[in-house]
Amino acid sequence: MTITPRDRLLALDWREIWRYRDMFMLFVDRAFRTAYKQTILGPLWFIITPVLSVIVYVTVFGGIANIPTDGVPPVLFYLLGISVWGYFASCLTSTSNSFVSNADIFGKVYFPRIIMPMVAVTVNLLSFAIQLAIFFAFYIYYAATGTDLTIHWQVVLFPFLMLLLALMAMGFGMIFSSLTTKYRDLQIMLAKIISLWVYVTPVIYPLSMVTNDKLHLAMSLNPVTPVMEAIKYSLLGVGQFSWLWLGYSALVTLILLIFGLMLFNKVQKSFMDTV
Amino acid sequence: MTAIEFNHVSKQYRLGLVSTKTLSHDIRRWWLTSIMRQEDPYLKIGETNDRATKGNSEYVWALRDIDFKVEQGDVVGIIGKNGAGKSTLLKLLSRVTGPTTGTIRAHGRIGSLLEVGTGFHSEMTGRENIYMNGAILGMTKAEIDRKLDEIIDFSGCERYIDTPVKRYSSGMTVRLGFAVAAFLEPEILVVDEVLAVGDAEFQKKAIGKMKDVSQGQGRTVLFVSHNMTSVKQLCKHGILLENGQVSFMGTAEDTIGKYLAVNLEDIDKPLAERTDRRGDGRVRFTNVLFRNAKGDVVTEAFVGTPLTIEMYFDINDPSVDLSKAIMACGLSDSYGMSVANWISDEIEHDFSNLKDEKKIVLHIPALNLRPQTYNFGVQLSIGSTSPKDWCDEIGPISQLTILNDSIFTPGVNLKDCRGHQALVPARYL
Numbered sequence: 001m002t003i004t005p006r007d008r009l010l011a012l013d014w015r016e017i018w019r020y021r022d023m024f025m026l027f028v029d030r031a032f033r034t035a036y037k038q039t040i041l042g043p044l045w046f047i048i049t050p051v052l053s054v055i056v057y058v059t060v061f062g063g064i065a066n067i068p069t070d071g072v073p074p075v076l077f078y079l080l081g082i083s084v085w086g087y088f089a090s091c092l093t094s095t096s097n098s099f100v101s102n103a104d105i106f107g108k109v110y111f112p113r114i115i116m117p118m119v120a121v122t123v124n125l126l127s128f129a130i131q132l133a134i135f136f137a138f139y140i141y142y143a144a145t146g147t148d149l150t151i152h153w154q155v156v157l158f159p160f161l162m163l164l165l166a167l168m169a170m171g172f173g174m175i176f177s178s179l180t181t182k183y184r185d186l187q188i189m190l191a192k193i194i195s196l197w198v199y200v201t202p203v204i205y206p207l208s209m210v211t212n213d214k215l216h217l218a219m220s221l222n223p224v225t226p227v228m229e230a231i232k233y234s235l236l237g238v239g240q241f242s243w244l245w246l247g248y249s250a251l252v253t254l255i256l257l258i259f260g261l262m263l264f265n266k267v268q269k270s271f272m273d274t275v
Numbered sequence: 276m277t278a279i280e281f282n283h284v285s286k287q288y289r290l291g292l293v294s295t296k297t298l299s300h301d302i303r304r305w306w307l308t309s310i311m312r313q314e315d316p317y318l319k320i321g322e323t324n325d326r327a328t329k330g331n332s333e334y335v336w337a338l339r340d341i342d343f344k345v346e347q348g349d350v351v352g353i354i355g356k357n358g359a360g361k362s363t364l365l366k367l368l369s370r371v372t373g374p375t376t377g378t379i380r381a382h383g384r385i386g387s388l389l390e391v392g393t394g395f396h397s398e399m400t401g402r403e404n405i406y407m408n409g410a411i412l413g414m415t416k417a418e419i420d421r422k423l424d425e426i427i428d429f430s431g432c433e434r435y436i437d438t439p440v441k442r443y444s445s446g447m448t449v450r451l452g453f454a455v456a457a458f459l460e461p462e463i464l465v466v467d468e469v470l471a472v473g474d475a476e477f478q479k480k481a482i483g484k485m486k487d488v489s490q491g492q493g494r495t496v497l498f499v500s501h502n503m504t505s506v507k508q509l510c511k512h513g514i515l516l517e518n519g520q521v522s523f524m525g526t527a528e529d530t531i532g533k534y535l536a537v538n539l540e541d542i543d544k545p546l547a548e549r550t551d552r553r554g555d556g557r558v559r560f561t562n563v564l565f566r567n568a569k570g571d572v573v574t575e576a577f578v579g580t581p582l583t584i585e586m587y588f589d590i591n592d593p594s595v596d597l598s599k600a601i602m603a604c605g606l607s608d609s610y611g612m613s614v615a616n617w618i619s620d621e622i623e624h625d626f627s628n629l630k631d632e633k634k635i636v637l638h639i640p641a642l643n644l645r646p647q648t649y650n651f652g653v654q655l656s657i658g659s660t661s662p663k664d665w666c667d668e669i670g671p672i673s674q675l676t677i678l679n680d681s682i683f684t685p686g687v688n689l690k691d692c693r694g695h696q697a698l699v700p701a702r703y704l
Binding site: 001002003004005006019020022023025026027030033034037104105106107108109110111182183269270272273274 | 288289298301366367368369370371372373374375376377378379380381382383385387389390393394396398399403406407410411412413414415416
């Protein structure tokens, strides 16, 4: 083994990552176990938080602001929207903290640093899965009580669409995590970006509501939009499914990942000196 | 066969805070190296890392041009003063941070132990933490499964193994952490001063385990410590670092000798000219005198006799509040182990006139220490004894030789032996 001042920028040692698979699993396991330790409601919090948000959304956006949901029961519309968005946002936040929040461990021992963003993306799957289960519970309830719901065949793409979102968040998060090791400004900026980003993504309203052409195009340029729309299309039958725009999202994701990996590799050797 | 090879390895650090100045340096560096294809301008301006002197550059070389080889199966102790670059060297080898220039070649898996219990989570049980810590150190789950019983047994924490670590005493946490690391089986083991923690019984156990690991199984070990006794016990060879450079390499014994000699070289200089001191300099010691019972200035005294130590100082900052001064001085043996310490906030004293007298006097009624040569060191701080409040601190200032005599039974001299320095008056009945 040779230790040099700099690594190749696009290098990713899969064999080494595979060797640390047990550590990966233990980190994921640890995050699950310790998430709600010493709380009375424990894992119930995974359910309470999304339910609370849905109640607020239904009241504020549906009841007060009268934002349409394209004929879909608002509860389903919001639940799906906030689960998917919530997964993206939490992946982005936790990957962007990879270096700073693990500085203690990184400073004492070596393992492939990229495992931490991977852990973050995996750990967030748990709360997403629970929210999705709530979504399906409501879905069955609405279907049984006679609401007309359409599922499109594209639903088989659902796991891939989620993977696309996870990778997008990871690429973007890695860029931020690499830049925040020295300058913490971006960490503060990212929190603001995420809280504003949700408004240019069709999470709490359908894209069809945006009738201004320029605005519509601008919103579609947001790489999360096509994925969000495709998910809504396949599960709820509303929104649009466009291979072209999904291809665009995939391309942006690829660029983010490559760029993120380059920055990550550049920073990981020296970040302990500046963190 | 060579196990580890350092090829002209240097490591530069930037001092001070991260600010817009850092940003402008970063931009300039990027412009020159990436666009103009020139050399990094900041690599030229670094200074030697001497922590005691104030430098002009904010860039320092923590390590400079380190070049050595370690044979497979060798146990090498790395010694040097604080800030000589020992830990930086281990960090580079364990890949926690990368070198600025140069390359390191290593043959075999490297296991590093820069801290015990890395990745311990206070909410998880001892058993869960063994797995976590083991995995972080590079073990697979199967490996840990196989060694689990031995690890628990070695740690001596069996009763607590299914209790969250936050209920552990700090000593138990250390034991558990070391136990995991002790069963690590890399070809190259890198150990930082981790043996300095835990109680005496545990330290003995840890040293014993380290001996097994390094001697029995042909593994290469790099070991950093300030404790010359354990370096001597464990290591075959030594590397002496001074201001980020290798100043001596040889057998462990020779290297320790060189290190102690370096420490003592400074003693011959007048106290006021010494630069190997710490503290902010509001007050600087200028002279120290030992006086025997008759009041003569001495460097040797008989065991059991009284001794008075006079410590003279200059005040460089007139605003300094000497009424809050805390004086600490003490004797340490030739291995650097402290054997006696007199700290003024534990001892009755009158410091009301320090500003005028510019001297502190300590009276020892009886030198009950085994005949040997001891090093005397001082430290003066204001308000608290934490390093930020230090005014002046110097390791060995001068030597005091205690001469053999009879103190327990008239006419029976003391034995000449290592250790057992405290001579507490007693009688067998």
